[in-house]
Amino acid sequence: MKRCFPKNDDAPLLTKYHDHEWGKLNLNEHYLYEMMVLESFQSGLSWQLVLDKRENFRQAFAGFNVERVAKFTSNQRKQLLENRGIIRNQRKIDAAINNARVMTKMHREGHQLCTVLTTLIPQPIINHPQQFTDIPTPVLAVAFAPVLKAASLINDHIEDCPFKYTTT
Numbered sequence: 001m002k003r004c005f006p007k008n009d010d011a012p013l014l015t016k017y018h019d020h021e022w023g024k025l026n027l028n029e030h031y032l033y034e035m036m037v038l039e040s041f042q043s044g045l046s047w048q049l050v051l052d053k054r055e056n057f058r059q060a061f062a063g064f065n066v067e068r069v070a071k072f073t074s075n076q077r078k079q080l081l082e083n084r085g086i087i088r089n090q091r092k093i094d095a096a097i098n099n100a101r102v103m104t105k106m107h108r109e110g111h112q113l114c115t116v117l118t119t120l121i122p123q124p125i126i127n128h129p130q131q132f133t134d135i136p137t138p139v140l141a142v143a144f145a146p147v148l149k150a151a152s153l154i155n156d157h158i159e160d161c162p163f164k165y166t167t168t
Contacts, residue, residue, distance in 0.1 A: 004158045005132050013051040019163055025124060025152040027114035033103060034064040035150040037096045041087045042146070049087075056085030061096060066107075069100035117153060126155045134158070 003018060026032075038057060042050045050057075060083050062068035072080075080086065080093045103113060129135045135156045148154045157164035 002158075002160045002162070004135075004156075004161045004163075011048050013054070014048050017047075017051055022150065023152050023155045023157045023163055024166070027118065027151055027153075029066070029103070029107075029112055029114060030064055032113050032117075032147065032151060033066050033069075033100065034058075035147045036099055037061060037064060039146040039150065040095055040099075041089070041092050043092070045087065053086055056083070060086050066100040066103045069097055070104040072097050072100075117148070117151070121148065121153045124153050124155055129156060129158050130160075131158055 003015075005018070008014065038050050038054065041057070058064060060080055062072075077093060077097065081088055081090060106113065106116075127135070135158075145154065149156060155164065
């Protein structure tokens with residue numbers, strides 16, 4: 001089966017992510033926050049590394065529950081900085097907590113991130129790369145484009161990939 005990148009038996013989580021998440025429209029607030037956290041920690045590192053630590057991130061960030069993370073104390077922040085199971089970058093940890101606070105404020109005001117995103121991008125953008133190297137570099141803010149791809153508001157699967165047009 002042809003995928004966007006060669007299947008790697010040493011990277012089963014990457015293959016699982018490709019086959020079951022990437023390119024599948026998912027606008028669940030909980031999932032969007034999870035992707036925002038994971039993608040921000042990935043910046044400058046490999047996605048494989050982040051996927052390998054995903055369950056550790058899930059535990060460290062209260063199951064990616066924005067309401068709980070928004071209430072993290074300085075003590076909990078310190079624990080994150082000492083947690084060897086996650087990527088311990090002070091700015092990325094602070095951003096994850098701050099983003100939870102922003103999302104919680106949006107929710108209190110009656111807004112949802114998914115609504116904001118679908119207002120800006122009413123229909124998924126489906127690109128047609130023929131091979132992995134053809135995937136376009138986003139013009140959007142580079143830091144948030146991966147979240148849009150993870151939620152499948154941007155679909156960059158290569159044209160021959162059997163997962164390009166699947167929705168589940």
